[in-house]
Amino acid sequence: MESMSTLTRRTLLVGGLALTALGAGSARLVDPFTLGVASGDPTPDGVVLWTRLAPVPLAEDGMGGMPSRPVEVKWELAEDERFRRVVRRGTEWARPELGHSVHVDVAGLESGHEYFYRFATDGHLSRTGRTRTAPSPWTLTTPLTMAFASCAQYEHGYFTAYRRLAEDEPDLVLHLGDYQYEYEAGVHVAPNGNVRGVDGPRTTTLANYRQRYAQYKSDADLQAAHAVAPWSVVWDDHEVDDNWAGMVYSKPEKPQPDFPRRRTAAFQAYYENMPIRQAPHGLDLQLYRRIRWGRLATFHMLDTRQYRDDQPCGDGIKVCDERLEPQRTILGPEQESWLLGGFRDSVARWDVLGNQVFFSQYDHTRGPVQETNLDAWDGYAADRDRVVAGFSSVRNAVVLTGDVHAAWGVDIKERWDDPSSRTVGTELAGTSITSGGDGSEDYPETPEWFAENPHIKYFNNRRGYVRTHLTADGFRADFRGLDHVSRPGAEVSTKASFLIEDRVPGLNPL
Structure with a gap:
């Protein structure tokens, strides 16, 4: 090619x-x-x-x-x-x-x-x-090279990672959210400082969202990534507003005038700027759907924003028993039923979730008390348990994740607090394209994180994306990283590679 x-x-x-x-x-x-x-x-x-x-x-x-x-x-x-x-x-x-x-x-x-x-x-x-086009429905032997990415804040760096992704020439690209950010200039500053400016105010109107998408899509590196392969996209929060949940504005202490109108404008602009079939109907846009790649893989593209309950305990990273309530949902009843029904009917070798926020349990503090991120699946633990139970219906379950601005590899456990329990699936969380600035190879606290969360097997804090290669026998993941995004033109390298073997959930280092 x-x-x-x-x-x-x-x-x-x-x-x-x-x-x-x-x-x-x-x-x-x-x-x-x-x-x-x-x-x-x-x-x-x-x-x-x-x-x-x-x-x-x-x-x-x-x-x-x-x-x-x-x-x-x-x-x-x-x-x-x-x-x-x-x-x-x-x-x-x-x-x-x-x-x-x-x-x-x-x-x-x-x-x-x-x-x-x-x-x-x-x-x-x-x-x-x-x-x-995708392979015919019963094709199993045609391999797939797929890349996934998320979190590209224009101000935080150059989109070189998109260029490097394009140079890898994947067959399919998944974008897992935060394609653009809603902030006005200078509000959300990278640790190493913002390197580019955005035009326009905080995005609240259709004109604002259209202008912001236009600035992002004018970027030559992003255009190269779009031109190289078909994309399947889902949103997270910043396509509308930071940490929005259903019809709830993210900061109730600062009331948002007419948030339904803002959500409608954001959904409209998202459709106008993405290669998707489904158009919005006012306040609603059904974004969850399946991309089938023969019998090799089914990608269940999720929407964990539009139908979720409000974050418990006022959101944030904290101790919160409310997160364990059985009725709490991040998917909504209809999407959850659709997902679990898809698991039961699946004939795919790999069932893959295109997911926005961190799926696995992640305890942020030492000791018996659990401090978790309530905007992620940890804030909706019972809903996650139902999805994990549904993994028993499929041959291989893999969760792909955006949002967290770092690369993670995780063994999904049958019981999170029992390291000896069965591994039932695998989570691959991709780092950001730019969000968070240059990043680093590691955090000083990483050993402590691993000790409290033994199911987490890999972490890296550089910017980049994940390149995967799927066959009938294995799912390979290459965590691709750049040493800087504060200047254009960085080279990319593979920071780590893992293999998930057929019928053997969990990460095997390569």
């Missing part, structure tokens, strides 16, 4: 021919493809293609410099990067009420196949993206 840089050069070389093929005339708009292209949620015969027109991406009204009218956009999907073997083409309308975004749900494609796509409008041609 050719590198994405080579792909880009070839695209430029054939750009004139491409414009003719797509029927574009002379340009009138400034280049509207400043936010790149993306694809997502592959099926055995289809994929979603995305772009959003924004010749002036940071316009304060959130409209990206576009006129207040629909604009015709042509698209093509081909088997080769020169677009000599075009298999689908069509026309969509980029409409102002959707931020001039375009979502093309292409169907009728060949399963397990690589494709290339692009858009054109008003004499301008987008960059070329690469995507692929």
Whole structure:
């Protein structure tokens, strides 16, 4: 496979021919493809293609410099990067009420196949993206290289990790939340200081969210990661507001005027900027769904924000008996039933949860008293117990996690407080793309953490992502880290590698 840089050069070389093929005339708009292209949620015969027109991406009204009218956009999907073997083409309308975004749900494609796509409008041609369909439903022997990432605060560093992820050329990318942050400039400062600035105020309106997404998506490293492979995305809290829970604003001591309207605006902007099929319906957007990769893997993409109970004991990291109440839920009854039913019906070799917040128990203090993070699954212990019990229905359970701004590897125990109890699954928590700044190789307190939490097998505090390789026999995880994000261009290295063997839950160092 050719590198994405080579792909880009070839695209430029054939750009004139491409414009003719797509029927574009002379340009009138400034280049509207400043936010790149993306694809997502592959099926055995289809994929979603995305772009959003924004010749002036940071316009304060959130409209990206576009006129207040629909604009015709042509698209093509081909088997080769020169677009000599075009298999689908069509026309969509980029409409102002959707931020001039375009979502093309292409169907009728060949399963397990690589494709290339692009858009054109008003004499301008987008960059070329690469995507692929999922294998046929009963395929088991086709391996999968999948990368997952989370937590990319623009101010805290350069998105070099996205560039390095793109250079790994995965087949599929999962983004597990905190794609963007809602803060105004200078509010949430990295330990080593903020290195870039954000435009606009704290995001509370649709215009604010659109402008903030546009600034993030203007980043060339992020665009490269989107262009290399299809993504499947879920949100966490910062796509709306820090630590929001259902219809509860995160800081009740500082009332938020009309939080339902803010949530509606955030959901709308999320749809406009992501390659997903499901559009919001006012206050609701069903984001939980499954991505099936033949019989090799089923990815259960979760939403642990929209349906959860409010965090117990006022949130935070503290001792809290309320977290153990059996009725408490982080998934909501409907999503929990959907997940457990999916476990029971699964024929996949690997059942993988695309999950936002730390799943495993994590005691922050020495001694018999447990001090836990109430915004994570520890605040909803009974719901977690029900999910762990459901692991008995699947062959191999793996939980992928974002949010925690560090890399963790964890053996999921049948009973958290009994280190000798069975290991029933494995959690891989990825570090952040930038959030938290440069980080370090370790924390001084790490030995104490391990002593109190013997099921935690690995920790690293650098920025980066996780690259995985799935086969019928094993699930390999490479924790990829950068030594700095406060300056662009850092190299990436594999900080640690682990193998999960078929029917043998738990981490084996490589």
